[in-house]
Amino acid sequence: MKKIILLIVLFLLLLYSCKKEKRPVTDQKKNAVEKVIKSDTASHRVSEEQTASFKSNKPADLVPAGYEIQYDAEGDLNLDGLSDMALVIRKKEDTLAARKMMILIKNTDKTYIIDKISDTVLPDEYNEAGYKIHDPEDISIEKGELNINLYDIGPYGNQFSRFKYLNGDLILTYIETYNMGAGSHSALYYEPMKGKLILETVNTMKEEMPSESKTLHLKKERYIFEKSSPEDIVQKVYGSVNNE
Numbered sequence: 001m002k003k004i005i006l007l008i009v010l011f012l013l014l015l016y017s018c019k020k021e022k023r024p025v026t027d028q029k030k031n032a033v034e035k036v037i038k039s040d041t042a043s044h045r046v047s048e049e050q051t052a053s054f055k056s057n058k059p060a061d062l063v064p065a066g067y068e069i070q071y072d073a074e075g076d077l078n079l080d081g082l083s084d085m086a087l088v089i090r091k092k093e094d095t096l097a098a099r100k101m102m103i104l105i106k107n108t109d110k111t112y113i114i115d116k117i118s119d120t121v122l123p124d125e126y127n128e129a130g131y132k133i134h135d136p137e138d139i140s141i142e143k144g145e146l147n148i149n150l151y152d153i154g155p156y157g158n159q160f161s162r163f164k165y166l167n168g169d170l171i172l173t174y175i176e177t178y179n180m181g182a183g184s185h186s187a188l189y190y191e192p193m194k195g196k197l198i199l200e201t202v203n204t205m206k207e208e209m210p211s212e213s214k215t216l217h218l219k220k221e222r223y224i225f226e227k228s229s230p231e232d233i234v235q236k237v238y239g240s241v242n243n244e
Contacts, residue, residue, distance in 0.1 A: 075141025170225035
């Protein structure tokens with residue numbers, strides 16, 4: 001009789017554990033994701049070992065506790081024939097806080113895993129006065145490239161960035177900016193891995209609005225998604241040109 005009772009108890013425990021595994025991602029797991037994100041700030045990489053337990057067929061399940069999805073984009077980013085996701089997330093209780101961007105790679109079993117996280121790839125959403133710096137903002141995945149498009153007709157101007165997977169890293173391949181200033185319009189076209197820079201200026205003070213284009217060759221750079229700030233890179237490029 002004792003053996004029968006013991007077998008029944010073991011069966012119930014096994015049944016409970018199986019049901020538990022099928023539950024959706026809990027707040028406890030979301031908090032674990034948040035710990036991975038915080039550690040990523042120091043390491044700038046998310047390892048497969050860290051994210052192996054964070055698989056889900058719903059991208060929202062992989063968003064850490066206390067965050068919400070602001071923008072999302074879907075497309076085949078690593079060119080494996082499966083549709084990946086890019087998410088811009090922000091804190092629910094403090095939408096003025098700095099944002100993060102997450103790259104979710106899709107597996108053959110239709111689940112997603114966190115592959116990349118960046119605290120720097122997006123600029124602040126608001127300035128010190130509480131106004132949006134870029135409006136509208138847009139992200140997309142097209143032809144294996146992640147596009148981040150920021151628009152502004154004011155002093156911040158337009159900024160377009162592209163990232164592409166190369167040997168497992170998500171690399172910045174292109175930045176384009178356009179600014180309208182007092183007396184002139186200026187544009188920048190930069191390919192970091194090639195070191196190619198084109199600067200264009202239009203003089204709006206003259207009736208015929210003459211333009212000037214200059215092509216420069218800088219040191220080749222490899223900027224990875226986790227550490228990149230396109231805004232800072234643009235400032236660095238202008239600084240190196242002015243120092244020549």
